[in-house]
Amino acid sequence: MTLPTRASRIGLAIVICFALAAIFAPALARLWGQNPYEPVIPVGVIPPTAPEPSHPLGTDSLGRDLLARLLYGARISLSVGVLAETVALLLGLVIGGIAGFYGGWVDDFLMRMTDIFFSLPAPLLALAVTAALPDPATLPYLRRLPEPSLAVVLLVLGFIGWAGIARLVRAQILVLREMDYAAAATALGARGGRLLLRHLLPNALAPVIATATIGVAGNILSEAWLSFLGVGAHPPLPSWGIMITEGQNYLTTHPWVCIYPGLALFSAVLGLNLLGEGLREAMDPHRFALKR
């Protein structure tokens, strides 16, 4: 499958750039000798410094190299975005798949549940849950993970974001289970779970992937938003949202501390949105009719 528009190919390029930056962040930061977790000047709060050769984008208010923190921030953003969407995807596939496949009261019950979730303002729920949780480092199970605060954010976003995917999957399954190949599989002895898992769900995935790509973009924005409000990632993690919060006091005097993390956030989300739009268009059966 090729991406249909130039915009979507640009989106893919942006996403690949950010993925590479995230993967090779430590190696890249070492190029100009940085360790993004350690303030270069460890005592006290100092005004951020302007860009210079040893700090290509300057430093933040603790003397930490901004570019290095941005690179590490890409790791946080992308991993939280993708993992949260994976959680949402799994839930959506299971709930939507079961509802569409079994029908009857199971379908009714699951879809009413989905409706309720759909009619709730998702960002506010995420805020309510993350704000109320005690320090993630004290939570059972989660505290053994490397970054408990990020685990909380991605689980909350995943558990809130599944409703749209569940609806999409259910609609797909309703169509697919009436197809001839489903009848053929049934005739060959595939039943229940096997038919659903091996034959129907894989074919329902295509339109879901476009939605999930845009969902990743939304999750990245939500993570930054929650971190900005002080309930997402915990400092000193270099989350872009935290970096913007920390730069807020220097907005008028040293604006770049705020500008760069926001630009990084914006371009990553824009890339994912462009890619998602392209995928959606590529999988749209009406595409050829709409072509110029």
Added chain:
Amino acid sequence: MKSYLLRRLFGILPVLWAVATLIWIILFALPGDPAAMLAGGFRSDPQVLERVRAEWGLNDSAGAQYLRYLARVACGDLGTSYRQGRPVSRILAETFPATAILALCSMLLAACAGVALGLISAAWARRWPDDLISFICLGLISLPVFWLGMMLILLFASRLGWLPVLGYGMEGLRIPATQIRLPELNHLVLPSLTLALFSLGAICRVTRASLLEVLRQRYILSSRARGMRPVSVHLRAALRNALIPVVTVLGIDFAALLGGAVATEFVFAWPGLGKTIVHGIADRDLPVVEGGVLCLCLAFVLVNLAVDLCYALVDPRVRLQ
């Protein structure tokens, strides 16, 4: 119509029940001792803890506590703020008008600008104005709203000095909504512009898509054949029919708008619900946070009900039954 309204109002109840239950789970069932939270600085004193438990009925079974909580919420009692010692409902009532004004202004701004841009985009579909507008809209959707607000502050308030930075000042909390005068309105410009830019993208995209769909209909062809001017075809024949999905998006997008409002109010120190919620988070003042969220959820659900009622206004074919 009346029975429809009644049925829809009842339909809201399970949603509110779900939110209230979720909040109860958050407040009382998640790890952490609510008594310790309520006791604040005295949490190490077992006597105080015991008294708090007795006072709040924390020794009862979970089921009894849950039912009592539901009864309290149904009566509009959302608990008492840990920090301010006042009923949460009163705090919310004081701050809600500011949020409502902000949300309303930005929604209006976003709807007008979004529909206008969508019209332009559809009129020049697949040519450069359309490409440009589509790209701008996708850009606006991808912007983190709190960062957008800060950039607008930087540009218009700090560098150009045209507009005031912060909400209506420290006194703002005490100004009732009815007494906001014109000088206060320029405090409203930047926050509502921020929020409007944030919601504009989605509205414009839906208007465009929906218009393109409608413009393919036969009755548009016949309007054109009868010599209607292209402008009239778009504005009078197509737009009204194209507005239904736009109205839906206005309702759904209201959730994002409220979420954005929380961050925007914080950035602009706008004395509304959102700022109250963020300060509640910083103070670990949970009843305020959860009450605020419940209040915003209620606003969201009611707006969506209003949106459904609007269908009948926009589209005379829709009969509400």
